[in-house]
Amino acid sequence: MGRNWVVWTVVGWLGLVGVTVLEIWRYSVTAAPPTQAPSKWPDGAAFAPSGRAQLVMFVHPKCACTVASLRELAKLQGARGRVDAVVWFMVPDAESTDFARGTNWAIASKIPRTEVRLDPGAAEAKRFGASGSGSVLFYDAQGMLAFNGGITPSRGHEGDSPGRRDLLALLDGKEPPSGSTPLYGCSLSETTP
């Protein structure tokens, strides 16, 4: 009887652990709402397209999961930078620019060929339809949207992802396999889950 109790207790415990693992997995792979990005460089953007391919990333300064996205961007840019990139750091209304400073800012500032800008009130993010932190938009030299989505495999995890593969393909002048990928990051506004 005692032995059975032990066995069932261990089994129960492992079951609960399994349930927890599933919950962790669910959270990790639950994507943020997709970005409703304009198919063409929007008018009124903070800067006009340069006639070259342009990568835009929208970041919540304090989103921990976005660290992985920024590190993936750094890997993509390599040592010299492969594409013109700008990372918009949203600053909520009534918050100072200090809100944007932090780990994410420090990482982004070091990425080659990548400009870091403040986005007060997430105005640019709204213009480009970005709702989640880590959202990446790739516009080709003609200003047409070629990629929209996240570049991490799951929340806060670096590594191979469909987003990374799409961007690598675009940087190589090829067609992206997906074109749109799940995004894992915090919401840029209070109204977006």
Add this chain to the structure above:
Amino acid sequence: MIFAEQMAGHYRRTDRVFRWLLLLQWVAAIGIALVMSPLAWQGKVATVHHHVLVALFGGALINSLPFVLVAVAPGRVVTRHVVAIAQMLWSALIIHLTGGRIESHFHIFGSLAFIAFYTDWRLLVTASAMVVLDHAVRGSIWPESIYGAINPEWWRFFEHGVWVAFEDAVLIFGCFRSLAEKRQIAEQQEALRALNANIETEVERKTKQLGESLGRLRDVIATTNAQPWEIDLETNLFTFVEDTETAFVDDFVVGASAAKLMELVHPDDRQKINDAMGQSAMQTNAPPVTVDYRMLADAKRPLRYVRSSIALRRSSNGKIVLRGLSMDVTEAHKLEMELQQAQKLEAVGRLAAGVAHEINTPVQFISDNLHFLRDANTEILRLIALYRQSCHEAQSGVDPRVLGDNMRRAEQEADLDFLTSHLGRAIDGSLEGIKRVSTITRSMKEFAHPDQREMTSVNINRALESTLAIAVNEYKYVADVQTDFGDIPQVICFAGELNQVFLNLLVNAAHAIESVVAKTENRGVIRVSSRRKGSDVIIAIGDTGGGIPVEVRDKIFDPFFTTKEVGRGTGQGLAIARSVVVDKHGGEIRFESEVGVGTTFYLRLPIEGVDAARQRKVA
């Protein structure tokens, strides 16, 4: 058994260590979550990040069962397997909380090494199985989290497996080595424990034996009032004195000076003790030397007789010591003296009848002779009176022939021829009788010396003759005596005691011959001889009795041993003989015997006395 005990203790201790390790990882996980991903954001609204909740509650879940099992069942197999599973779950959680950092994957290999602390290789199998399961399940549904790639190659699973297997192999080998060493150490401890147990048992047994021996010794000492002691020959101080209730001398304690205590010994006996100590000091582990001496009287005690056995020994610390046992034998000595006296009186009593007879015989014929002489005197006086009357009548003219006839008739009536022929004989016989009585009484007087306290110079041949004279009634009916007295000087001795010895030997010889010649017409022979040999005198008293049987020859000098029927002997004669000759005179008594032929006893006495003999021996 020791190995199982040790391993059980080892498992329990390792369980407790892992309890702390799991707790530490829980705290670390919460810390990692709070540092790396403390909050989740929606615009400017922050909530607790999922990672923090996972670290807190997920970590609590991981640790829950191991903590319970370590508390209620430490050291059990299920406990450590659950701990191993929990440890690998921590690897997965920490990797997740750190965002899959490569560095965090080292936790897996570190965890396997920690689990190897148990030295139970099966736990490594369990832990590795967890890794395999995780890889299999997550690898199929979420490969990016395992391999960092969306479509990992099929062999990536095996690649990861090989690394884990490699470390497992090394750790399992280490476990077996460690177990083998622990087992060997445990076996050695088991052997040592058994040896210690044996030693303890043996020590306990020996201690008990020693205690019993000591108890017996103490009881013997208490019963006999013997006092064991030990003297350190370097310091001449007593290093051990058994504490008995009745010490026969004051100040007989550890640390007392042997020289000081010697002053309490009778001056005449001090040399004896020194000689005995000297004799025993000639050889370590030689048999003890026994010496009798007297302790002077003091305010509390009268003169005491003490017997000590002394032996030279080597003590446990290598020192040469004199060990001895001393007993107050005053009572024994008194009894011995009384016994000797009683034996003497017994001999005298036994001989009394014989002596009385020896005296009575000559006295009888002296009396007869005197009666004859008286009667003869009467007749002769009557005849003399008749002769006078005849002379007167002859002068008066009476016929001489008539007177002559009358005288002749009177002479015939008086039987004058008989009287004249026997008168001389009667006188000689009487004189001879008186001489015999005189000899016997003189012999008795010489034999029955009062107890002498001093040795005197004695004519041994005269002593033998005297003893033969008073013992004549013992042997005259069964044996003839042959003497061969040599030209020997006088001997310094205790005359009375030696006479007693001679008497005992002569009586024994007579009895031995009597047992052979009884109811026959035969007579035996008693041979008594004396001669000088160097500084000693040798006296031999032999008989033609039945000889001494071989089986009793080593007992004949034992007190109270006798082969004679009840009433004929008390068994004290030869024991006293040995005591007198050997102990008191420093001489020697031995015998030669042949069954059916006879026995001869040889006494060797130092001419100059016992002191001179002992000095010669020590020299």
